[in-house]
Amino acid sequence: MxxxxxxxxxxxxxxxxxxxxxxxxxxxxxxxxxxxxxxxxxxxxxxxxxxxxxxxxxxxxxxxxxxxxxxxxxxxxxxxxxxxxxxxxxxxxxxxxxxxxxxxxxxxxxxxxxxxxxxxxxxxxxxxxxxxLVQAQVTIAVQINGRTRTTLQLAPDASQEEAVALAKQSQSLQRYLNEPEVRRVVGSSVLRLINFANQ
CATH class of the missing domain: 1.10.730.10 (Isoleucyl-tRNA Synthetase; Domain 1)
Incomplete structure (x- = not known):
C-alpha cells in the first residue's frame, strides 16, 4: 500500500x-x-x-x-x-x-x-x-506580462480587487509599475496583470 x-x-x-x-x-x-x-x-x-x-x-x-x-x-x-x-x-x-x-x-x-x-x-x-480545515491565508503568485514577479499572502475569500490593490503596494513590483490602472486581470490562484508594466 x-x-x-x-x-x-x-x-x-x-x-x-x-x-x-x-x-x-x-x-x-x-x-x-x-x-x-x-x-x-x-x-x-x-x-x-x-x-x-x-x-x-x-x-x-x-x-x-x-x-x-x-x-x-x-x-x-x-x-x-x-x-x-x-x-x-x-x-x-x-x-x-x-x-x-x-x-x-x-x-x-x-x-x-x-x-x-x-x-x-x-x-x-x-x-x-x-x-x-480553512487556511488562514493562501499564496497567490503575481505575474506581470507572463512572468512571475512576486507572491502575495491573502485570505482565502479575498476579492480580486483586494489582490490587485495589495499587488500595487508591493515594493518588489514598484519598478514594473508605469500605469495607474490594470487593464486586465486573469485568474484566481495566479494573479496575472496584463499591460500593468513595461513589456
Whole structure:
C-alpha cells in the first residue's frame, strides 16, 4: 500500500519494505517517549490545524482507496510531531487511530501500552473539525506580462480587487509599475496583470 496506488500494483522491493520499517520504528519510539508523560494541555491553533487537516486528508484518501497518499500524509505528520517539544494525548492517540488500518498489530500494542482498553480497532476513527480545515491565508503568485514577479499572502475569500490593490503596494513590483490602472486581470490562484508594466 505504501509503494504506490492500490489499484495499479507495483514493484515490491526490499528497500521499500525497509523504508516502512524505519517509519514504524519511529512511531514506536515516539509513543514510547511520551507514553508516561503526555500532558493533556489544550492544543494551540497551529497544532489543531495540523492534526485536523491530517485527519481529513487520511480519511478522504482511505475512502478513495488512495492508501499510499494516506500513508504519505501520516509520514509527513510524524515529522511534525517529532519536531515538537511536547505532545498531547490527543495528538498521539489520534495518530495511532489513523495508522491502525495500515499497521494493525503495532498500533494495538502501542494502544495497550498507553493504558487504553482493548481494542484500538473497536474505537472510532478521528473526526476532523471543519473549523481547522480553512487556511488562514493562501499564496497567490503575481505575474506581470507572463512572468512571475512576486507572491502575495491573502485570505482565502479575498476579492480580486483586494489582490490587485495589495499587488500595487508591493515594493518588489514598484519598478514594473508605469500605469495607474490594470487593464486586465486573469485568474484566481495566479494573479496575472496584463499591460500593468513595461513589456
Amino acid at each position: 505504501f509503494l504506490g496506488p492500490y489499484d495499479q500494483g507495483g514493484v515490491f522491493l526490499e528497500r521499500g519494505i525497509a523504508g516502512i520499517q524505519r517509519f514504524l520504528n519511529r512511531v514506536w519510539q515516539l509513543v514510547m517517549k511520551y507514553q508516561d508523560s503526555l500532558p493533556s494541555d489544550e492544543l494551540d491553533v497551529e497544532s489543531q490545524e495540523d492534526l485536523h487537516q491530517t485527519i481529513y486528508k487520511v480519511r478522504e484518501d482511505i475512502q478513495a482507496l488512495k492508501y499510499n497518499t494516506a500513508i504519505a500524509s501520516l509520514m509527513s505528520y510524524l515529522n511534525t510531531l517529532e519536531a515538537k517539544e511536547y505532545l498531547s494525548q490527543v495528538e498521539i492517540k489520534s495518530y495511532l487511530l489513523m495508522l491502525a488500518p495500515f499497521a494493525p498489530h503495532i498500533t494495538e500494542e502501542l494502544w495497550s501500552r498507553m493504558g487504553e482498553s482493548y481494542s484500538i480497532h473497536q474505537q472510532s476513527f478521528p473526526q476532523a473539525n471543519p473549523k481547522f
